[in-house]
Each structure stands twice: as structure tokens, then as C-alpha cells.
Amino acid sequence: MFGRFFKPRWQHNDAAVRERAVNEMTATNEAERTVLSTLLKGDASPTVRAAAAARLTDMSLLDQAIQRDSDNSVRLAAARQIEKLLAGTAESSPSLENRLRMVALTDNIQVLASVARDGKEMNIRLAAISRLTCPQTLTTLAIEGRDAESRIAAAEKIHNDAELRR
Incomplete structure (x- = not known):
């Protein structure tokens, strides 16, 4: 009965709340990695998509964001994450x-x-x-x-x- 009232924070209506939830996730957790991928591909807020890009380690998915995302900040976040992954300075490089x-x-x-x-x-x-x-x-x-x-x-x-x- 109360389940519909207690959605995960990454599904919150407020983009700032979703962004904070993303910043607490890690790509090493399979469930969180799936959520991060979903948010990068389709969240309405560019700040949430950029935050998701900064947490992901899937370079193919990050490259897709660079090629297809309409917002420059998301493309830059995805590019920077690829740079960090290849340099070995990102978590889970x-x-x-x-x-x-x-x-x-x-x-x-x-x-x-x-x-x-x-x-x-x-x-x-x-x-x-x-x-x-x-x-x-x-x-x-x-x-x-x-x-x-x-x-x-x-x-x-x-x-x-x-x-x-x-």
C-alpha cells in the first residue's frame, strides 16, 4: 500500500534529489550500474545525466552519450570520464x-x-x-x-x- 509513496531517490521528481542519489552510487554495484545507465540514457535533467556519466565505467555507453546527448555538459562529463578511465585515475579503471x-x-x-x-x-x-x-x-x-x-x-x-x- 505504501510502496508507491516510497520510490527510490533516483526516481524523485526533483532533479537535485536525483543528482544526489546518483552521486552516492557506484558502477561496481550491478543494480546501481543499471540505474546509472538508465539515467544517462533518459533522465530529463542534464545535471543528472552528467552525474551518471561521471560514475559509469562502460566506455561504449559513455561514447554513445558523447555522440548522441543534446547537452554539452553531459557530453563533456562523458568525455572526461573516458579520459580518467583510460588514464587509470578513475575508480574502477x-x-x-x-x-x-x-x-x-x-x-x-x-x-x-x-x-x-x-x-x-x-x-x-x-x-x-x-x-x-x-x-x-x-x-x-x-x-x-x-x-x-x-x-x-x-x-x-x-x-x-x-x-x-x-
């Missing part, structure tokens, strides 16, 4: 082996630059740098890279004399 495989397959310059800059392990940073071709990005990494190996790897890929002089 894939194994290094899987991340290396995904870095080898992506052509997304922004993701590669983020992984090259923020990657948890040197191997993932070097793999991302090896895929980059943008002289400005490589120059930034050569100057501001996280470690000497990353800076050297980025500098070795720069073939523009003006960029090398920086």
Missing part, C-alpha cells in the same frame, strides 16, 4: 593491459593528450604520446610532462624547428 589496447585504438586527440598528461603509469603515458602528432600538444608535453621519459618521448616527436626552440 580497466587494467593497464586493457587501457593500453584502448589507447592504441583511439584517434581522439583530446583523450590521448589527457592520458599522456595524467596517466597513472609511465607505460600508458608513453603509449598515448606515441599516438600524438599535434606539434602544440607534443610541445606542451615536452615542456610540462610528468616525468623525464614522457618529456623526452614528446620532444623526440617534434619535427618543427620553431616548436623545438620553445
